[in-house]
Amino acid sequence: MLGLLAAAAAFTTFLSLATSASAGELTVAAGADLRSSEPGVNRDDTADAVLSHVVETLVTLRDDLGIAPLLAASWAVEDDGRSYRFTLRDGVRFHDGTPLTAEAVAWNWSRFLAADSRWYCRSLFDGSNRTRAGLHVLEVRAVDRLTLLFRLAEPSALFLPLLASTQCMAGAYARSSVDATGRWLRPVGTGPYRFAEWRRGRDFVLRRHPQHVSPPGEPDGLAGRREALIESIRFVVIPDPNSALAAFNAGDIDLLTYQPTGILPALSARHGIVAREQPLLGWTVLLLQTRDPLLRDPRIRTAIAHAIDRRRLARAATETPGRENASAVPLGSPLRSAAHDAFPGYDPARARALLRAAGYAGEPIVIQTNRLYRNMYDNAIMIHAMLRAVGMNPRIAVLDWATQLSNYQQGRFQLSSFSYSGRFDPALTYDLLIGDKTARPTAQWESPVAGDALAAALRDGDPESRRQRLADLHRLMATDVPIIGLYNGTSVSVAAPGVEGLRTWRGATPILWGITKR
Numbered sequence: 001m002l003g004l005l006a007a008a009a010a011f012t013t014f015l016s017l018a019t020s021a022s023a024g025e026l027t028v029a030a031g032a033d034l035r036s037s038e039p040g041v042n043r044d045d046t047a048d049a050v051l052s053h054v055v056e057t058l059v060t061l062r063d064d065l066g067i068a069p070l071l072a073a074s075w076a077v078e079d080d081g082r083s084y085r086f087t088l089r090d091g092v093r094f095h096d097g098t099p100l101t102a103e104a105v106a107w108n109w110s111r112f113l114a115a116d117s118r119w120y121c122r123s124l125f126d127g128s129n130r131t132r133a134g135l136h137v138l139e140v141r142a143v144d145r146l147t148l149l150f151r152l153a154e155p156s157a158l159f160l161p162l163l164a165s166t167q168c169m170a171g172a173y174a175r176s177s178v179d180a181t182g183r184w185l186r187p188v189g190t191g192p193y194r195f196a197e198w199r200r201g202r203d204f205v206l207r208r209h210p211q212h213v214s215p216p217g218e219p220d221g222l223a224g225r226r227e228a229l230i231e232s233i234r235f236v237v238i239p240d241p242n243s244a245l246a247a248f249n250a251g252d253i254d255l256l257t258y259q260p261t262g263i264l265p266a267l268s269a270r271h272g273i274v275a276r277e278q279p280l281l282g283w284t285v286l287l288l289q290t291r292d293p294l295l296r297d298p299r300i301r302t303a304i305a306h307a308i309d310r311r312r313l314a315r316a317a318t319e320t321p322g323r324e325n326a327s328a329v330p331l332g333s334p335l336r337s338a339a340h341d342a343f344p345g346y347d348p349a350r351a352r353a354l355l356r357a358a359g360y361a362g363e364p365i366v367i368q369t370n371r372l373y374r375n376m377y378d379n380a381i382m383i384h385a386m387l388r389a390v391g392m393n394p395r396i397a398v399l400d401w402a403t404q405l406s407n408y409q410q411g412r413f414q415l416s417s418f419s420y421s422g423r424f425d426p427a428l429t430y431d432l433l434i435g436d437k438t439a440r441p442t443a444q445w446e447s448p449v450a451g452d453a454l455a456a457a458l459r460d461g462d463p464e465s466r467r468q469r470l471a472d473l474h475r476l477m478a479t480d481v482p483i484i485g486l487y488n489g490t491s492v493s494v495a496a497p498g499v500e501g502l503r504t505w506r507g508a509t510p511i512l513w514g515i516t517k518r
Helices: 002-017 045-051 102-112 159-164 241-249 261-266 298-307 310-318 348-357 374-389 401-410 426-433 448-459 463-480
Strands: 025-030 059-061 067-069 072-078 083-088 137-144 147-152 193-199 203-208 232-237 255-260 274-288 364-370 393-399 415-420 483-495
Touching: 025 045, 025 241, 025 255, 059 159, 067 072, 067 159, 083 102, 102 137, 102 147, 241 255, 241 261, 255 261, 261 483, 274 298, 274 374, 298 348, 298 374, 310 374, 310 483, 364 374, 364 401, 374 393, 374 415, 393 401, 401 415, 426 448, 426 463, 448 463
Parallel strands: 025 232, 364 393, 364 415
Antiparallel strands: 059 067, 072 083, 083 147, 137 147, 193 203, 203 232, 255 483, 274 415, 274 483
């Protein structure tokens, strides 16, 4: 009853904030407020989704995750892979009217790579972590008005995928995005929509940029034609998923993006609703704090893995049998092999035996979760029951998402029901996982052997050899069990009657250009 009252209260609050949307405005439910409007700084999926419509990158990703031009018209690889020369598209302007030039992009990179930068991906480009296999940008220089040169310390197969990453958002924004002291003001990008309003905790609005110059080509993932066909997009902050669904069913929200497939039976029967299911790259996991006094014992970690029925979790979350995945290499990846299916499997008897051997004496173990992301909450509930069934003493801590995310960023958890956004190359996921927790608390796997194996995989340019190296990495992970991978998700995006042009893709970034509303 309390849950229903809370949902009703949240929905009432939403109704008091929402404005009546016209055919010129698309209303989209946002599960959280923006953490920051600065691209790639204090980011999460919400920020990535919004800012990808405002700020554009040199290159982007197609449906098949291949690299495509965006602000760059073309590029050339020189000096045996140590230099990249980009030619920018002519005629592109920022939202403040100033032209996009190579010098403007070079200025962006001076901010990204500055010693005091808070850019999420700085360590991916500055050579500060040895697992990056020499991905170290030495120089970003404007050669002429439209030619930009990157010099790298060593060749890296990850350079272009990282430039395209929606998590990094290594895009171009105008100098007017900051004040005279360099303090961030707002994103002034080149995208089809400009950042117009932000009422913290309530909503944020993008408005059509009439002077936007779209890249050519048919729409293909995040590449190709980008047309702002609707005047404004209002993201309404509705943290409670039940309230968001109620708002959609009532006709007050036009679009729900990348929702659990379990919402389908609860949709209203209005004629004209469009629902699109989409397998995702994102990886749902159970984080294990390997520095915890209890969990530092690999026998305890392996026992937890044996206690969890990953297939049952995957089926409950995705309503699709066989979608479980313990590997950082996603299902469907050309880099995946049968080796990635191997991991300590569901075996309660083996779990009990390992707990006895480790001297487990009923110590409590806390699973952190949140209610914003239903799959994380549901996973925690089911894992709690599975751990109890093998004689463990689990407890659940339901936190708000911001607190759980902060705890992840600082390594403050024993177990955490969590999901990683999709990375567009499996090596980026391994790179996220492997490292020194003292230097980087978000690292989950402190293994010099794994670090060396990843570095070798990143240096290897042969696809088949790289495939084998990633298989070897997974075999190491199955032995160490620093994290328990559960499944790659499946989502559904739902458009209200009259909303046309909805597209989805594996990277889970909403694609709102090209949408119309009657």
